[in-house]
Amino acid sequence: MTKGLLWCVAFATLTLFAFAASAQTRPGVEKLYVINCGEGVAGDISRWSPGVNEGKSMEFVDNCYLIRHSQGWLLWDTGITDAVAAMPDGLTPADPKATHWRRPKTLISQLDQIGVKPAEIKFLAISHTHPDHVGNVELFPQAMLLVQKAEYEWPNPMGVGRFKPEHPVTKLEGDHDIFGDGSMTIISTPGHTPGHQSLLVKLPNTGALVLSGDAVHFKSNWDNRRAPSINSDKDKTLASMQRIADVLTKERAQLWINHDKEQRDSLRMSPTFYD
Ligand SMILES: [Zn+2]
Numbered sequence: 001m002t003k004g005l006l007w008c009v010a011f012a013t014l015t016l017f018a019f020a021a022s023a024q025t026r027p028g029v030e031k032l033y034v035i036n037c038g039e040g041v042a043g044d045i046s047r048w049s050p051g052v053n054e055g056k057s058m059e060f061v062d063n064c065y066l067i068r069h070s071q072g073w074l075l076w077d078t079g080i081t082d083a084v085a086a087m088p089d090g091l092t093p094a095d096p097k098a099t100h101w102r103r104p105k106t107l108i109s110q111l112d113q114i115g116v117k118p119a120e121i122k123f124l125a126i127s128h129t130h131p132d133h134v135g136n137v138e139l140f141p142q143a144m145l146l147v148q149k150a151e152y153e154w155p156n157p158m159g160v161g162r163f164k165p166e167h168p169v170t171k172l173e174g175d176h177d178i179f180g181d182g183s184m185t186i187i188s189t190p191g192h193t194p195g196h197q198s199l200l201v202k203l204p205n206t207g208a209l210v211l212s213g214d215a216v217h218f219k220s221n222w223d224n225r226r227a228p229s230i231n232s233d234k235d236k237t238l239a240s241m242q243r244i245a246d247v248l249t250k251e252r253a254q255l256w257i258n259h260d261k262e263q264r265d266s267l268r269m270s271p272t273f274y275d
Contacts, residue, residue, distance in 0.1 A: 029183045031068045040090070041057055043057055052226065061264045067184065074121070078124070078135055128213060130214070137167070147171065151195025187243065193214075193231075210256065
């Protein structure tokens with residue numbers, strides 16, 4: 001081999017190593033799992049769409065989203081408490097118009113299936129403090145909670161599943177770029193509750209997504225901009241829906257509506273993932 005050719009081979013090898021190293025450590029969001037965090041039947045959907053579909057029931061779902069970032073795991077919402085999985089008839093609501101929840105699978109069993117231990121969850125970001133979203137927060141006592149200050153300090157939530165005072169928490173006041181690289185941003189969307197928030201996630205192949213939380217509950221309410229009567233503030237709800245619409249346009253993002261059964265039926269559920 002000539003000296004020139006040797007140099008050429010050495011250079012090509014080095015380039016290959018550099019490429020492999022950068023592929024392994026490429027910063028940002030790597031993948032997202034959609035986790036079954038509940039299935040239910042709403043007694044009367046006019047509770048969410050005043051004056052429309054009165055007395056009609058509708059199937060609801062409840063999702064959690066496990067997201068792998070190069071700097072660690074983040075769980076968005078924790079769903080209905082895993083204890084409901086052991087209840088043969090599910091959880092009957094006090095108000096028959098509300099949702100009767102069941103839990104076909106626990107959150108823990110689905111994490112286990114993927115091979116993720118609860119102690120590996122670095123951040124626990126919560127859309128809001130209703131029981132179908134914070135039911136399993138204390139399965140992750142070490143995870144840093146990312147919650148709006150207004151939600152954390154809300155004096156009169158439903159009284160269930162509030163955070164333990166010793167749970168590590170970052171109390172947010174507005175939008176928050178979680179890893180400082182723009183790949184996952186909490187968007188402040190108050191209205192359903194005082195400190196409600198949504199999540200913008202940028203996946204390498206799937207593209208940008210907005211995870212709604214309960215800024216909207218199902219697609220027809222989104223299309224018609226309807227605010228549920230149970231919301232804490234109607235004007236803020238409508239302003240937050242507009243805010244999300246603006247983010248969708250700017251980021252060319254899809255909107256994934258947490259409780260919408262028809263949309264979830266179209267998604268790939270964990271252990272399959274989006275990258
Ligand atoms: Zn909800």
